[in-house]
Amino acid sequence: MYILGISCFYHDSSAALLRDGKIVAAAQEERFTRKKHDDSFPENAIKYCLESQEITINEIDYIGFYEKPLLKFERLLYQHLEMFPKSYAKFLSSLPSWLNEKLRIIKTIKKKLKYKKDILFIQHHMAHAASSFLPSPFKEAAILTIDGVGEWTTTTYGFGKDNEIKLFKEIKFPHSIGLLYSTITAYLGFSVNNSEYKIMGLAPYGNMDKKINPYYEKLKQVIDIKDDGSYRLDMSFFKYHYSGRMPTKKLCNLLGGKIRNSKEELTQRHKDIAAALQLITEEVLIKILNYVHEVVKSENIVLSGGVALNSVANGKILKNTKFKKIWINPDPGDGGTNIGVALYIYNALLGNQRNSVLKDAYLGSEFSNEEIRKFLEDKNIKYYEFRDEKELIGTTAKLIFENNVIGWFQGKMEYGPRALGNRSILSNPCDSKMKEILNLKVKHREKFRPFAPVVCRKDVSKYFDCDKTLPEITDFMLMVYPIKEKWRKKIPAVTHVDGSGRLQTIRKEQNPIYYGLIKEFGKKSKIPILINTSFNIRGEPIVCSPDDAYKCMMGTGIDYLIIGNFLIKREDNLKDAWDGEKIAGD
Amino acid sequence: MKKLFEDFKKGQKAFGDDISSVVNFVLLTFTYFVGVGLTSIFAKIIGKHFLELNIKKDKETYWSELNLNKEPMENYYRQF
Numbered sequence: 001m002y003i004l005g006i007s008c009f010y011h012d013s014s015a016a017l018l019r020d021g022k023i024v025a026a027a028q029e030e031r032f033t034r035k036k037h038d039d040s041f042p043e044n045a046i047k048y049c050l051e052s053q054e055i056t057i058n059e060i061d062y063i064g065f066y067e068k069p070l071l072k073f074e075r076l077l078y079q080h081l082e083m084f085p086k087s088y089a090k091f092l093s094s095l096p097s098w099l100n101e102k103l104r105i106i107k108t109i110k111k112k113l114k115y116k117k118d119i120l121f122i123q124h125h126m127a128h129a130a131s132s133f134l135p136s137p138f139k140e141a142a143i144l145t146i147d148g149v150g151e152w153t154t155t156t157y158g159f160g161k162d163n164e165i166k167l168f169k170e171i172k173f174p175h176s177i178g179l180l181y182s183t184i185t186a187y188l189g190f191s192v193n194n195s196e197y198k199i200m201g202l203a204p205y206g207n208m209d210k211k212i213n214p215y216y217e218k219l220k221q222v223i224d225i226k227d228d229g230s231y232r233l234d235m236s237f238f239k240y241h242y243s244g245r246m247p248t249k250k251l252c253n254l255l256g257g258k259i260r261n262s263k264e265e266l267t268q269r270h271k272d273i274a275a276a277l278q279l280i281t282e283e284v285l286i287k288i289l290n291y292v293h294e295v296v297k298s299e300n301i302v303l304s305g306g307v308a309l310n311s312v313a314n315g316k317i318l319k320n321t322k323f324k325k326i327w328i329n330p331d332p333g334d335g336g337t338n339i340g341v342a343l344y345i346y347n348a349l350l351g352n353q354r355n356s357v358l359k360d361a362y363l364g365s366e367f368s369n370e371e372i373r374k375f376l377e378d379k380n381i382k383y384y385e386f387r388d389e390k391e392l393i394g395t396t397a398k399l400i401f402e403n404n405v406i407g408w409f410q411g412k413m414e415y416g417p418r419a420l421g422n423r424s425i426l427s428n429p430c431d432s433k434m435k436e437i438l439n440l441k442v443k444h445r446e447k448f449r450p451f452a453p454v455v456c457r458k459d460v461s462k463y464f465d466c467d468k469t470l471p472e473i474t475d476f477m478l479m480v481y482p483i484k485e486k487w488r489k490k491i492p493a494v495t496h497v498d499g500s501g502r503l504q505t506i507r508k509e510q511n512p513i514y515y516g517l518i519k520e521f522g523k524k525s526k527i528p529i530l531i532n533t534s535f536n537i538r539g540e541p542i543v544c545s546p547d548d549a550y551k552c553m554m555g556t557g558i559d560y561l562i563i564g565n566f567l568i569k570r571e572d573n574l575k576d577a578w579d580g581e582k583i584a585g586d
Numbered sequence: 587m588k589k590l591f592e593d594f595k596k597g598q599k600a601f602g603d604d605i606s607s608v609v610n611f612v613l614l615t616f617t618y619f620v621g622v623g624l625t626s627i628f629a630k631i632i633g634k635h636f637l638e639l640n641i642k643k644d645k646e647t648y649w650s651e652l653n654l655n656k657e658p659m660e661n662y663y664r665q666f
Contacts (some may be wrong), residue, residue: 052638058666068664068665068666069665070664070665070666071665071666074666077622078636078637079636079638080618080622080626081622081626081629082626082635082636082637082639083637084618084622084623084626084627085619085623088615088618091614091618091622092611092614092615092618095614096610096614103665106665118663120662120663121662121663121664121665122662123654126654126656153652156652156654158652158654164655164656164657165608165656166653166654166655167654167655168651168652168653169649169650169651169652170649170652171648171649171650172623172638173637174637174639175638175648191644224642224643224648225642226645226646226647226648227646228646228647228649229646230647230649231648232638232640232641232648233641234641235639235640241637249600261648297616345662348656349656349659349662389622569640
């Protein structure tokens with residue numbers, strides 16, 4: 001039995017395919033269209049899912065959609081009714097897309113895919129809950145979903161056992177911790193639904209002491225948090241419920257200045273505001289989780305929704321709550337809900353037992369050595385072919401040790417927002433200048449943003465102060481932990497200003513070649529850790545195909561591309577060089 | 587000649603898009619002020635609210651009942 005899950009028309013359109021309850025393919029549309037956070041109908045992602053299993057749309061038994069569009073439309077109309085006449089501009093800008101595509105989703109699916117069977121609509125937060133509980137290793141777990149907004153809901157909690165999920169209570173729009181985070185992101189001059197993680201990275205540069213940071217008390221005025229973690233926002237500080245812009249003048253006055261222009265220098269005030277926001281987010285999350293633990297009485301917690309991408313907060317959960325184990329989908333945001341709907345249909349609605357623990361995120365497209373060779377030959381690219389894997393690993397480790405920046409393109413593309421070692425840029429974390437080198441050659445990103453370390457799972461406790469039982473989700477780069485004091489100066493390129501690192505752990509069985517490379521680098525440097533950052537030009541999606549990878553290398557300062565069994569040196573192919581900064585975005 | 591024909595087609599499309607933008611604007615403005623506006627004013631007169639905007643300090647919790655479980659299969663065919 002095949003079930004296809006689809007999410008689209010908001011942000012991060014994507015598709016996932018289930019075969020007899022097992023997740024066999026998943027990808028985001030942006031990787032194929034090269035448009036970041038692409039919200040269009042995921043035709044390319046669906047095409048990939050079908051081709052990966054060599055099936056046609058006729059073999060799909062069910063298609064699941066990640067929300068109930070009419071409930072969402074009802075919320076939109078209620079917003080306009082409540083906020084008339086302030087919402088006029090928003091009405092004009094949003095209604096056409098509803099009338100043209102969002103309310104015609106059945107027609108769109110049937111027409112674009114030539115699909116004739118059943119389409120099922122799952123409530124958005126149930127899709128989130130299913131995406132985190134059903135592929136988790138837990139038989140039973142408490143569930144928390146927390147995002148910007150679904151149809152009406154912004155936060156829910158519940159309980160999952162075997163193949164059943166119950167969501168008990170909710171907090172409804174417009175009160176949303178996700179939208180509070182997005183509003184401050186906008187206030188600080190960053191793009192909404194894109195740059196929230198930058199605020200998380202900026203926060204440690206601010207004052208993280210609640211008693212001293214003046215903006216903590218100020219921001220507490222915009223949110224009323226109860227003892228059980230439930231909250232409401234004072235909506236006089238916000239206008240996202242009737243306008244395209246998010247903060248009001250009142251919020252600007254409270255925070256002591258107008259909205260920051262994205263080109264304006266970041267001041268200590270901006271950093272302190274980011275810190276205050278992070279503190280409040282963590283406070284709400286921990287309070288909710290402690291309450292949920294009391295009510296649900298499970299040792300396990302699964303999280304989903306965009307707020308679950310806050311890896312700094314995630315890293316504090318087990319220390320500050322009574323939960324003993326935690327699991328999060330590699331893509332807890334809307335991009336991951338397609339897995340949720342497909343599993344919910346198979347397990348909950350059709351009553352099948354769960355048989356799909358998600359152990360790695362390698363669910364995307366891949367290219368054989370023959371396909372890569374053909375690409376290289378067709379483009380007249382000078383390359384070297386490795387004799388075997390040992391030579392590939394040895395040479396790459398040597399190049400990294402010599403401070404070269406490596407584009408690393410191997411196996412199946414990762415599902416979710418993180419590059420986890422198949423579409424990654426790798427470099428040496430031991431060199432104090434590597435952060436500047438990476439920024440100068442490739443990333444050109446804000447100086448305050450840290451780079452992430454990848455370490456073999458067995459070595460992690462030597463370098464990081466982790467939870468006693470290391471959660472499996474460190475494999476998905478979803479937890480930030482402090483780096484042990486004695487190692488901070490030895491791996492400066494991945495040590496954030498507060499001494500933390502957003503680590504990725506890796507097991508040999510997940511990705512033997514990547515694991516082998518880290519170990520080989522460790523033999524040379526005495527520290528088996530690499531910098532792992534996403535393989536893309538700033539503002540572009542992570543590379544998908546050999547063509548994308550080659551273009552990215554030639555448009556940036558990446559020194560070598562290791563693609564499949566081939567090595568390509570940038571200097572040997574300067575005829576194809578171009579300036580990637582011309583297309584770089586936010 | 588071919589280029590001229592293509593440019594003409596492009597121009598026609600742009601003109602069509604402009605016309606549809608104007609028609610959309612007029613229809614949506616009418617709908618907003620007559621449909622949404624009148625309903626909203628009437629709702630305000632009778633004290634009906636469509637969103638809960640206010641903070642309530644005296645409340646113990648903001649959690650509200652959801653009780654979302656598995657529903658009959660036919661409910662999932664609906665978009666609401």
